[in-house]
Amino acid sequence: MPATDDRLTDLLLRWDELRQEGRPPTADELCPDDPELQVKLRDRIRQRERIEAMLQPSTLDAAESRSSPPPIPHVPGYEILEVIGHGGMGVVYKARHKALNRVVALKMILSGPAASPTERARFLSEAEAAAGLQHPNIVQVYEVGEHTGRHFLAMEYVPGGSLAARLTPDGLDPRAAAELLLPLAEAVQHAHEHGIVHRDLKPANVLISSEFRVPSSEPGNSKLETRNSELKIADFGLAKRLDADGGHTQS
Known part of the structure; x- marks a missing residue:
């Protein structure tokens, strides 16, 4: 059902x-x-x-896995390089688009061909939501496809990992937090203007460039040494689309 x-x-x-x-x-x-x-x-x-x-x-x-790595999926046109993350529904690989020689993040449903119709629908909903958004602070989608029953999503590769991994237990002072949130708020506003509500925005779903440095919470260190484009919102798997009348959402 x-x-x-x-x-x-x-x-x-x-x-x-x-x-x-x-x-x-x-x-x-x-x-x-x-x-x-x-x-x-x-x-x-x-x-x-x-x-x-x-x-x-x-x-x-x-030690054995280093000499005999686990099987990795074959996706035509891509060279899978390594696993860079996985969560409740998906696994993400670092991969290279062979024709363009471009490094991408390749997301696939964790259960592959055994995925339920709901998992496939949610995965494709994420692809549709993210692909329709063009903003410097939202991870760009390059391609959506399927091979041997495995749906995949080729996205912009952001090498620095998540914001959650960079934050310290002390957190940020209010000024630093406000400066950090400004480009993210603009990205969220852009999504809303295009009828998309993210619904799962958290530090783990904010990716950062390898050069980005989270500011210290110590006095005098609140200034961000970063460009706005170094922060990217990712993972639209729980996104909802606003209907034409506004105010109501649908999957």
Whole structure:
């Protein structure tokens, strides 16, 4: 049932989000009122963990994995270089577009051909939302495609990782935070003007260039030494599209 698939996918995303925060919930905790859904969610969590185990070998197997890397997907026209991230639904590879000799970020559904219709629809919704936005602070989409049942999304490669990985426990002083947020607010406004609401904006979904330096929270160090274009909003997987009347959203 589509409604059940939607809820299952949302619960899996919530499970992954809490897991990344260091407090992975059980299926019973996520849907205590629905025993049947608990069973399905446990199966999906086990499937996800098996896939992730193949993508990220344990420390004991690290030496062997360096000499025998896990299989990587074949995407015509691209050379897959390495895994650079994965989350609740997708895995992201650093890849090279052979014809253009351009390094890109290649995102694919984690479960590949086994993905549910809801996962595929959400993945394609992300592609559609991001591809329609042209802004210096939004990750650019180059291509959307599919090969042997695996949907992929070729995007701008931003080498510095996420803002979440750069922030310190002390955070930022108000002035530095305001300067940091200004280009992101402009990007969000651009998306809204094109009928797109991100819905999952957080430091983990803000990518930065390798040269960018997060300002210190110490007095006198609040000035940002960065260009606005070095901050990029990514991951429109939970985005909603505003309808023509405004104010209402749809998947």
